[in-house]
Structures are given as structure tokens and as C-alpha cells.
Amino acid sequence: MLAESLALSAVLFSIGAIGVLTRRNAIVIFMCVELMLNAVNLTFVALSKVYGMAGQVFVIFVMTVAAAEAAVGLAIIIAIFRHKQTVNLENINLLKG
């Protein structure tokens, strides 16, 4: 059971990571990041069976942080969209050196 859970979370994480790397739409990237977070959450839960309850406590924390992150991130994306009329990250390079 543990091995299957970890394999699933690895697959989920990879999908998220590939999405972050390849997609251009900020909203999609954002969702992929959430996918990665939840993949990690799955790992925590699965491993808590072996290493104790601390992993499950961490999941609560991660979900809280993810919620906060979603609020702030979406707000930023909305602000960017209002400013540039697009959420395509190829067009957003204000950090250029």
C-alpha cells in the first residue's frame, strides 16, 4: 500500500512539475503548483503510517499555506491581467536584468 501511494504521489508531482515547466498560462502553472503540493501531501500521509503522526500534522500546515498562497497568487494574477490584459508568462518579464 505504501509503495503504491508513493508511486502515485511521484506521478502527480512529475505531472505538476512538467506542467510548471512547459505551460505558459499563469493560471495553469498555478494549478500545477497546487498539484505538486498535494503530491507532497500524499507522501506525508502515506509515510505517517511508518514514521508517526507528525506527517499528518504537516499536511494541515501545507494545506493552510496553500490556501493562503492561492489567495495571494490569484490576487496577483488578477492584478497582472488588469495591467497587461494577458496572463501569458512569455509576455511578462519585468524582472529582466
Added chain:
Amino acid sequence: MLLQEATRGVHPLSGSIAEWVWLIPLLPFLGFLINGWLSITSAAHVGPKDPSAAGHDAAGHGDDHGHDSGGGAHGDDHHPVVRHKYAGLVSIVGPAVLLLSFGLTLAIFMAMLGVSREAPFVRTLFSWIPAGDLHVDAALQVDPLSMVMTLVVTGVGTLIHLFSVGYMQDDPGYPRYFAYLNLFVSFMLVLVLGASYPVLFVGWEGVGLCSYLLIGFWFTDKANADAGKKAFIVNRIGDFGFLVAMFLMFANFGALDFLGVSAAAPGAGFNSPLVTTICLFLFLGCAGKSAQIPLYVWLPDAMAGPTPVSALIHAATMVTAGVYLIARSAFLFSLAPVAQLTVAFVGGLTALFAATIGLKQWDIKKVLAYSTVSQLGYMFVGVGVGAYTAGVFHLVTHAFFKALLFLGSGSVIFAMHRAYHATHNHDDAQDMRNMGGLRRYMPVTFILMWIATLAIAGIPVFAGFFSKDEILGAVFARAHESTLAQVSWLGIPGSALLFIIYAMGLTAALLTAIYMTRMMLYTFHGPNRSGEKEQSHLAEAPWVMTGPLVVLGVLSLFGGWLNLPALLPVGPIGVLDHWLEPVVGTATNAVTGGAAEVAHGTEWALIGAAVAIAVAGILIAIVRLKPERLVPKAQAPEEHGIERVLLNKYYVDELYDRVVVRPTVWISRNVLATGVDEGIIDKLLVTWVGTGIPRLFGWFGSRLQSGQVGTYAWVLLIGVIAVLGAFTLR
């Protein structure tokens, strides 16, 4: 180190008052702190109260200013004297700390009288530089030589501090003056009490600093500030020599304390190149500090400072540090006859050279300055030929009579200055052509100055006679039989060179008698040339100034009793000889080879010649010089020929200016400033390398900063994989 530990353990002085020797330099240092603090705290308030500043700023207060300048054209420079508000406290603290030091020194001296003095008593305070093989303690050394020096420094120093109370009383920088003076004495005591070369060097540098501060004491006048800088820089040249000598000692002997070096030095061998080199570098340091050729030029300029400073630093104490250093390093010098002959020859040459310049100077302090250089030359002749006791003896008597001469001249300048100040005259208060006939106005100074003049000229009974005669006698004796007579110096046999030095010494003695008598004649005899109005204002200085003069006068009279020659029928014989025996006895015997002194008959003849020459010099001056014919400075005709060369000090300053100063400035400006600093550093290193390379890196860096979040994510991923890979493959 072992020797030192052993000595300390059993020394008869341990546990006695000598344990408190560190208080001797500390007390003047406390005086410096107190006076310096008073000077700093009062400095903020002295400005607005300064009447001359108020006069200039008083454009708004038209009434006051107009009334003031209505009296004459010189309204601005004649202002009422305002004493410093802490003058009273400073006048007590300044001399008192010195007096306490002197008392403590006397107590230690008394304690030494009763015990064996064979080994020095070393008081280690703390470990100062423990660095690998180099180990230097902050340690003070009590032995007969350091005690003689400490007694002179604190004793004469106290008298000069007292004199300063009168001389500087109206100066706005009064506490600052005493702070510097205290600091100077403190460093001088470190110099003479230090138990190792580095500790001595601390004092050595410290007195150099104080000398700079005090020469430029009236720094608002550029000439004074320049004189201070000159003294400082010329002394640095000498210090370079001292430092190199210390490096060589540490590298070859592995020790820097006097006991360690004296134990290791004989291992280097007699007349070995190493010891000779060390001694010559040490002598370079001495030449700087003690104003010998070629580094003597700073001392006459140092007369820019207040006159008591000239007496204390540039006559009685600091400039004798070089003589002290050679006497202290006697164990080294006695191993290096070539270096000894160099010291003696340079000393003899300086004595003669400076004496000729002294013949034609008009500034009373300049005469004394060249006389100091000349007498220091005598001391170097003494310590150079291995007659260390004679050199130190002349150092002590010279401290007495030269301090008296300088303070006496200070008293004269003080009177002249007051007279000129009262009548608003702007003439030179130090020029002897403006003096004359002062014996009627200042009889005490007059008598005391004559005592000092007879002492320096070498008239029997007075102090200088015995010390000078002992030096000349020693040179004569060494020329016959000593280690010095057997070596050759630059191809000249040592024996012949010593006779030349003896002849130079005798000639310098003749010139000394002439120029000192000339100074006395022009200053105190003949008619007064300072002006009709001024004569009524000329008066003797207050007792606080004449008091120290009287004490110094007594010392100049009886100072010779310290070391009477053996052939005299009365008095204590050779006290100083016996006293210094533990320190320099071995070194002196090494030079003389234990040979007997010259026969009594010859010695009488030598003394007769010296006295005849001194008397002849005085008579020549009296017969040839007519103070009646002298005219005041303003009307004086221009000198020609040799007189002009002497007046301009052989143009040595001009020569140094052309040969050393100007090329240095030229190289600094054209090569170092334009070429190295602006060309290489500014253009090549700063502009090209300094801005070019960062810009190149910046360009590469900015390529990475594309602003594309996707790229950053890829880089992040690659980084993570790399790190994970590194951990996995490890």
C-alpha cells in the same frame, strides 16, 4: 630570558622601593592627562574670550572698537593679557608631577647606594609582544646608567617646568603646553628606563612626537609648523637606522633586551661585519635624534618652539638620547672599533662644523642651538672612543650649563619681548644686535649666564672643564694604545684618525670659547641698542624664572665634582667612574685593553693646553669684538665673503633642498603622482580593470536574468537534479 629571571630572583633591590620604578614615567603621564583634559575642555570657551578675536569680530560693536584703535595704529595687536582660566591648577599639576618623579628617583637612588649594583634590576610589568620567537616584555631597568639619566631628566626637567610657569604665563595655550611638556618627560623616562631596545624605541618615538608638537607649539605661524615637520621627518631617517639595527639584532642574537643582547653579542666576534653593521645603523638613529652630521639640520630650526622647550628638549634631555643609546649599547660598540671610529669622527666633525657656524649667528637662540650641536659632537667623541663615562659625564654637565644658558636666554628674550610689547615695537626680540648692555637691567641673569659660559668654554673649576677635558684626554690616550688605534678606518690608521679628532676637539673648544664670549659681549655688555623708550621697560624676570636659573648656576659651578680626575689633590675622585663601572666598565676595558692612562705629566700638559685654548678664545673674542660698534638689526649692513657663508650655515639647508627635497618632490609629483597614481592606478587599475571586468561579468549575469519565469524554473529543476545526483552518486 633565563639570565633575566635569575637576576630578578636574587637581586638585592627586589622588594625595595625600586619595585615602584614604573611610577616614575607614569606620574608625568598623569600630568599630561590632567593638563590635556583641562586644555580640551577649556578650548571651546577660549575663542570668544580671546580679546584679539573679539577685536576683529567687533564690527557690530563700533563704539568699543573705535575707541580702542583711537589710541594708535597698532590697536589690534596690543590687547590686555588674559590668563588661561585653569592657569593656576596647571601651574601646580605640571611641575608637581615632575617633582614627585624626581623624589621617587632620589629614593630609588638612595636605595641603590647601599646594595651591590653589579647586575641591573629589571622590573617586568607585563608581557608586551609575545609573538613566536620574538618575546618582548614591558620592562624597566634600574641600573647606575639609567639612574643618572633619570636624575638628570627629572631634576633638570622640574627646574625647566618651574621656569615655564613664568615664561608661558600669558600664553593662551598654557595647559596644552604643560600637557605636551609632561608627555615629553614621560616618554623620555620610558626611553632611559626601558630594559630592551623596543621599549627604549617607544620612548624614542614618543619624544620625537612631543618634539614635533612643541616645536610647532605656535603653529599658526607657518615657519614654526614647518620647523616641527622638519624635525619629525629628519628624525624618521634616523629611526629607520634604529629599526634596521633592531631587526638585525633579533635576527642574529634572538633577543632584544639589553641583557639578552649583551650576552649574545660576543658570539658574533670582535670587529665582525655584523656587529659593525648593527652599530652603524644604531649610530644613524643617534645621528638623527642627537643632531649629528648629516642629520643635524633640524635642531637649529627647532628653536622655533618656546625657549624652555629648547632648554628641556633640544639641549638638556632628548638630544642626549643618542649618547645614552651608545653608552647603553657599549657592549656592542666595544666589539666594533670601525663603528666606534666613525662615531668619534662624525662627532668631532660635527663639533667643529657647528662651532664655526655658531661664530656668525645673530639670533641668541641660534648661537646656543649650534653650540648644542657642537657639544653633542663632543659627547659622541667621548662615547665613540669608548670613554663612555666621559661622554655621559659631559652629557650631565652639559644638561646643567646648557639648560642654564637656554633658560637665561629665555629670560633675556622674555625681558626684550615685554619691553617691545610695552612700546609696540615690532623689532626682533631674539636678535643680539637689538640687545646690548643688558647686565644693567638683569644682573642675576647676567652673572648666571657668565657662569654657564665659562663652564661651556672649559675654564677650570666650572663643570664643563672637567667633562670636556676628560673626553679630550681619553681621545689622546686611545690614540696611543687601544683597540681603536690598531684598526684602520677607510684606509686611515686609527691612531692617526684619533689625533685628527683630538685636534678637531681642541679647535672646536677654541671656537666655543670665542662664540660664547661673543654672545655674552653682544647681549650683556656695551651700550644698549634696544631703543630709548624700551630701556625703561627692561627688567629682571620674576623669581619663578630666576630661581631655577640659580639652582642650575650652582650645578654648573659644582657639576664637575661628579667626576674629578685622579691627579687632583682634593675632592672626591672619579665618583661617576665608579658609579657607572658595572654598566660600561667591561666595555671600556675592552677598548683600552686594560692599558694604563697617560702619564700624569702628559695629562697636566693636556689640561694646560685645553685651558690655554679656552682662555685664548675668550681673550680673542674680548679683544676683537667691539659691542660699541654694533648697530641694531634694522640698520645692519649686509655681510660678505666667509661671514655670509657662516651666517647662512654653509648653505647646507639649501644644499639639502636641492639634492634631497626638490628631487623627492619632483619624483613624487611627476613619477609617483602623475605616473603611478593617476596613470597606473587610476587609469589602468581603476578605469580599465576596475570597471571593465565587473562590467563583463555583469553582462554575462544580465543574460541569465531574462525575466522569463519558465527559464528560472528550468534552471531550478536542473539545479535540484544536479544536487540530488551529487548526493546519490557520492
